[in-house]
Amino acid sequence: MIATTVRATAASLAFATAALAQTAAPTAAPAAAEATQAQPNRGSSTPIPEGATTVEMKANAAGSAVATGAGEVAAGQFVGVVKPTLEGLDLTPDHMENGRWYNAEGIPVPNVQNGQVDYATFSGYRRYHAECHVCHGPDGEGSTYAPALKDSVVHGMDYYTYQEIVASGKQDVNRAANLVMPAFGTNRNVWCYVDDIYVYLLARGTEAIPRGRPADKADKSEEFAAQEASCMEG
């Protein structure tokens, strides 16, 4: 049911789907199928099934989000519950694409060298504090009603679940809660920077950078600028 909804949403949004394909990279899509197993903690070090498509990945990941993400992410964040870290998440920058760093499995990662953040992490800081912080609080720290995403990304929410929730939203509405995450799949101001926001949150969650604006950042590369322009104008 939910997967169906998500598929329809993703399919109808050529822009979002294209952006997803672009940012997720070919190697990433199969790993998304892993999310179907509802084991977000296993990260990306899993066998890679063949032939998964982007849209299917989104649908599957949605199932994962509903099965595990809702409770994991929404509960108790106001007081900062300590949870185990995301096992198997390889934070080693391996290669660049479109001016962004990815690990060997194609998962975007931050690259912080001597206190200087890569431009994507800075971009993520900036977009987070325009689009996300009005619910999720400053510096990914959470608010009275939305989870601390800096913890979520290292405590239970893998990259594909993150992407899925950002694209399609999430609801936890019942007698005790009225939590609704919007779907940002059509919002260029979010979706063109979805990987940037992710690496920023990873950098925060792993304490690679402190709270506040990153003190020093790498320059914006031509590749980054070109991809950004293409996405924002598309």
Next chain:
Amino acid sequence: MKLTLTGAGVALLLSSSAIWANDSVMQAIADPGQYAIQTLDYANTRYSPLDQINRDNVGDLRVAWTFSTGVLRGHEGAPLVIGDIMYVHTPFPNNVFALDLSNDGQIIWRYEPQQDPEVIAVMCCDTVNRGLAYADGMILLSQADTTVVALDAKTGEQKWATKVGDPAIGETLTATVMPVKDKVMVGISGGEYGVRGRMTALNLADGTEAWKAYSTGPDEEMLVDPQNTTHLGKPIGENSSLNSWEGDQWKIGGGTIWGWFSYDPELDLIYYGTGNPSTWNPSQRPGDNRWSMTIMARDPDDGMAKWFYQMTPHDEWDFDGVNEMILTDQEFKGEQRKLLTHFDRNGFAYTLDRGTGELLVAEKFDPVVNWATEVNMDPNSDQYGRPQVVAEYSTAQNGEDENTTGVCPAALGTKDQQPAAFSPKTNLFYVPTNHVCMDYEPFRVAYTAGQPYVGATLSMYPAPNSHGGMGNFIAWDNIAGEIKWSLPERFSVWSGALATNGDVVFYGTLEGYLKAVDAETGNELYRFKTPSGIIGNVMTYEHGGKQYIGVLSGVGGWAGIGLAAGLTNPNEGLGAVGGYAALSDFTELGGQLTVFELPGDAPAAATTQAAATTTAPAATDASSGGAAGTAAAGAAPSDPSAPAAGLGASESTATGVVPMEPAADAALKAGGSAEEAAPADPSAPAEGLGAGKSTATGGVPMEPAADAAAGGTAPASN
């Protein structure tokens, strides 16, 4: 300190012009025992003539009773009291409870609207609702999904419902509505979604639209007269808004209306302010962006604008102009004037002549305000009325992708919507404020309908080189333009103030304290920590000859976003003390009404005995109770104390009115509470009853226990 009554304009407003205003609202307001609209009076003074609780005895205050709303989000606004009934609202899903004050707070009826939860996704800053309003025997509710609903005050029956906006494009409602004459004024929220702001007037009788006045766009859609609508005394001219925007940006240009509204019955003008222009990136909208950030005075009959004053042309900081306009009649430079005082987000407190819109005073109400040096007060200057922007803090001059640092105040404003109070005894305004500064980096954003349209990154922190806290509660002289005293607070003061004839001022804090201070000195006289942070507004009422103080707890709102985890790293050491602490170290989510009283019975000579009102449900009127009571036989429980309680059943033919429990269940529950509440007098007529009859034939809100018990039956739901 002046102690004269030169500021007694409140009373004047209330007494002299009933023929112009909505009679039912005026009558309800005139009874100080009641609380009929969110602003307490049309003038928005939030000053109550009640004086049983005063500076000498407020220290003895204690909790009288409490009520849980069942919702755990930010609770703004305050409950209403009409006659013997209190009306409590909640954040989304915007439930309404009618509580019987004569019957230990038993729920007479409840209204639970069915709204698409998707609307939550387009509420920028929590699912707050700033409360109900009363008029013509109806309770008026503004739902998050922009539906305005009129409910029969006695039964909860829905009289009409009108949707004034579309959440699919980011339009929501958070503000209360204001009934005026035969209409009700309704705003719109969504400035962070590119919503085009407007005021909509609905006809009270049936909810149909009477007029609609946009904040931006063509003259005819703004309901302005280019020759007769003025700005600082001069005609605004033709196309005043269109000429101040580039291209069609005004169509997604904000100017939303989500604050408080006021009304002067003598001048027959309504007053309100408009919000920020969209986006937050000023480079994407060159021009003055009229009429965002503007105080507006309009004729309530047809919406025609009398005058405007734009406080922050071409906003660069998100300083919405929506805060309340407080109407007073005071002496200004030796002359009695009809004044309008407004504490703006931008950190300036404005005093204007509310008849003409003439600017009289514009001074900073927090000394740290730095984005402008002053407001130009020279009528002969081309800068007249304009803030003199400091280049260093101009996010427009510094440009896109540049981080402008150290701007005070932050986008939260020196004060947000949490309303101030005015006491005519002291001629002082009591103002809850923020003491927060920010870095602001604008950048280019694309517009997608129904999606956030922000365009700037913010970083906020307590005002540097100050007391380290993030708020102050101040007393302000609107004639001199000076702070009289200032109480530092650990967190932003996000609660509306209440001033009373007892020389006490009340406000709440984000940690959850209800505080009472001396109206003259600011000395703290009382504090009590409620279960959750307070962002609601303190209210007062009288029942049974006794004064009560009420306030909603339930942390959230914009304050709950920025402060939940603390604004900044506590280790950064910017010279602050406790102010950096996270709000989550002090309080948790909640949703509770706490009502306070003095110990003992009501004074023998009640100072302000609540007048009998024509509008209040007749809780003790037994005349027609028997009919309903005998409508259904065979439902009588065996417990002799229970039949009365069984009347808790309510018929619910009206959409959205939720039936009470089945009679038997209700009997068990209410029977228990009735025993607890009145052990000494089992025949107490008011106990245990709370039947809300919501069929169209209603008019029988409650049956007395005696009648029902005598009949030995309880009505069944049909």
